[in-house]
Every structure is written in C-alpha cells, then in structure tokens.
Amino acid sequence: MINKHSPLPIYYQLEQGIKEMIEKGQLQPGEMIPSEREWAEMYEISRMTVRQAINNLVNDGYLVRKRGKGTFVATKKIEQPLKGLTSFSEDMRARGMVPGTTLLAFHTIPASPSFASQLGIGEGEDVYEIRRIRLADGLPMALETAYVPCSLVPGLTEQNVSGSIYEFIENKLGLTIRSATQVLEASVARKLEAELLQIKEGAPVLLIQRNSYLQTGQPLEIVKSVYRADRYKFMIEMER
Amino acid sequence: MINKHSPLPIYYQLEQGIKEMIEKGQLQPGEMIPSEREWAEMYEISRMTVRQAINNLVNDGYLVRKRGKGTFVATKKIEQPLKGLTSFSEDMRARGMVPGTTLLAFHTIPASPSFASQLGIGEGEDVYEIRRIRLADGLPMALETAYVPCSLVPGLTEQNVSGSIYEFIENKLGLTIRSATQVLEASVARKLEAELLQIKEGAPVLLIQRNSYLQTGQPLEIVKSVYRADRYKFMIEMER
C-alpha cells in the first residue's frame, strides 16, 4: 500500500488507500479504523504523516475523529429531492426523517443597519434572534439563526419556537409566505459551529441564507443556516 | 499576540490573530503575509505550529498558499443574484463578468448504466463527454463535465463547445430547454480539481449536478460542476 520511493507523497498514498478501503466496504461506516500509531508502525512511517492523511479524509468527510476513543468511518450522506419552498421540518419529513430542534437562544436585539434594510424596518427596531440546532432523527443537521421583526409576530414564545416557525406563522397568525431568496455557499465549519454540529472544525458545510417574504411583499425573516455537508444535499427543480 | 501559557492552543491563538489582522484590514487582500519561518521566529514557536494555524485559515478561505512564492490574503467573494435557469455564460454576464472556456476534453464514451438511466437512453449508447474549465474574467471559476447523448446533438464539434452549449442547442438546433434539476453540495477540492481551478487542495468547493430536460420531457444533458467557493455563491429565488 505504501511505497516510500514513489514520487507520490506518503500521506497521499495512505490517504488514497484508506479511502479505497472505505469505498470498497472493507471499512464499514461507524467502524473504528486502526489508531494513528498502528498505521505508523504498520508502514514504518511517522505518526505526523499518518495524521496528515487522516486529516484530509476527515476534511473530505470520510472519517470522523473522536479524541480519546479513535477514528471512525463516517456515515453516508443523505440525498432526497426538495420541491419548492419548504421549512426545515417539511424538508426533513420529505426525506423520511424526524425533525427536531434544540433551542440555543431566544431573545430580542435591535436591528443592525443591514438587517433593518433587508427586513424593511427601522434601524434599531426590535427583532427576535432565534438560534437553534436543527436535528434529523435526533442527530444535528444544521445550525440555524433566524431574525424576525417583533412587530410581525407578537405571540412568539419559546414554546412556539420548539417546532416550525413557518407552521406557526401560517397556522396561528394567518400570514402566508409567498417567496424567498436563498444564497448557497460552500464553506468549512468554524470551531463553535463544529462543536454544535458535532463535526470536526474545518469540515465542509453548506451555508444558506434565506430571506422570506409575505404575500404583501413585506420581508418576514432572515435565516442563516449552516448545514453539515456530510449529511445534507440541497436539491432544487427549476423551470426556464 | 501569543501566550505560551494560555490554555488555548498556540496554533489557535495565531490563527485568530492573523484572522483579526485580515478582518481589520491590517492585511489587505492579495497582500503577502510573513513567511512561515518568520512567524516561527517572531513568536519563538515551531514552524509546524505556524503551519497548523495557516492551514486552518487556508481551509477557511482567508489565505492562499503559493509554493515557492508565499502565502497571500485571499480576495473577496462574488455575490450576485441568479434568476431562473441560466447557462454558465448567462450567469457570469449577469454578474458583470466575462465568461470564458478552456476545453480539456471532448470525446464520446458509452453510457454507463447510471447515465443511461438518467438520460433516458440505452446502456452503452454513445454520449459526448465534454470537460471544460469555465472562466470568469479570465480566472478559473468552475470545472465542468457535461454528458449529452450524441443522438440529440449531431452537429456538435469542438468549435461549438468553446462557448455556451445551451446557446448552441437553442439557436442552432431549435431545441428548447424547459426544466432542470440541480443538486448542490459542499465539499473540498481534490488534488486534480485544485490544480485546474488554481486553488489549494482541500479548499471548499460547491458541487452542482444539473440534469436538464427538453420541452418534451426528454433528458438533454447531465452537467457536473465544481465551483470555487471563494469566488462563487449560488443564489436562487423561490415561490411557494
């Protein structure tokens, strides 16, 4: 597997070898792979070189590190279609998963100039800031921060926020969401995001910012989401 | 900037410090930062520790490494709206940039079972495989591989492929594209992709697979793209 005289870097050879073992099923998802020291002894290479190979595979989403325990083969990605404009809960149910929510923060803040402009309100007016971890089948799928003008949803409490805000707005308040703008961007997880999503810092994530609008054209909310790229793909159908 | 007795890792302190210098503008986009050896001497730490800090910032898209030259502050991202179903060329022009193309490969291959199914043709039937680097203002923006059944576009030559395939199909062949399905996913650049896109291996990229359909519902093409996350955001407007 490793040829020290190859022009290819050793870490790269090991990286490709491990990847192949995963893709061929010789290493199963969830299974613990040999420890860094074992790889190093096995091929008589330095542990730092092993770490470089494993680092890359962790960044690629093939492996997951767990300090004090070991390194494990990651579980597979999810891919299901998503039609039209849906809430996270609708999205997850359409994918055959059970949506869940962990509330991280729920409070009001004064609107920044940027948010005021995007939400069509005055600068400094109160908006709800709702930070939540969105779960799918109990596992973290995304980190979501929503900003909603307080004046639009007077009855919002921590209770309502445990489920779908969209459903609350449509069912309880009688407001209808008409359209949204979404910006998608690939990035890597920062430290805090990684901890909350239970992924490694530097793992790929899909950043989505959604601006939603009511039938009147009035902006309803801004939602910034950080999705785990190892569990989430975004699918859309478009007409010309 | 660095406190060796802090509980925070040294590489993390340096990483945050450099990031702050970038965000405060003390390091300007495109500017070369001190070399790894200089950081190491400056704070009396190991070069490997400096590398770990810089690695993270490269992964986060703050810095760009250039072997033999130095490490540079990355330039800012592009963000422009994209409405409806557009070609790469249309997309780039809408963003105020000049689209370009470098043809990497143009040949026919027999359809794999998966491609045959997605394109609605028989397994083993010929399809064009067109690999191109898509440029914006002369700089690599995406790596694109398109698969089109040969039977649908008989006149396709290397000449036509230098520009927009969409425009060729609509203008020359009189076919109309009606809809498409797109799957977006965050990932990191592999070695070959990184070289072609002139980014670092492991840099974040946005993977997009587009399946296009004609008015008849007949599948027209499959396009797999790898976009540089540091230069490209995907924007979409949706109606409910």
Add this chain to the structure above:
DNA sequence: TAAAATAAGTGGTATAGACAACTAGATAAT
C-alpha cells in the same frame, strides 16, 4: 548579448519524540 548555473527564499513533505487531554475499563479503597 544571451543562455546557463547559482543562490536565497518560499511552501511541501517527513521524521522522532514528548507531553497533554480525554475515554473506558480494571483495580483498589471505602
């Protein structure tokens, strides 16, 4: 003058070792 060789500086790869932080199970003390 032009081409080739050299040197200095950069990031890229690799080594061998050390200690810290964390996990889980075994063992000892209460």
Add this chain to the structure above:
DNA sequence: ATTATCTAGTTGTCTATACCACTTATTTTA
C-alpha cells in the same frame, strides 16, 4: 455495593530538524 484511583489506549498539541520542490533574482558562463 459504591466510589475513587489507576492504567492503557486514543487523539490533540508542540518541538526541532531535515530535505525536497518551486520561484525569483543574481551571477557566471558561453
């Protein structure tokens, strides 16, 4: 029986060093 401690194994951080590959400018050579 329960609790506390120890221990072995894991990944995380860090050091000091070495050589390689590439870039650029300078110097030497033809």
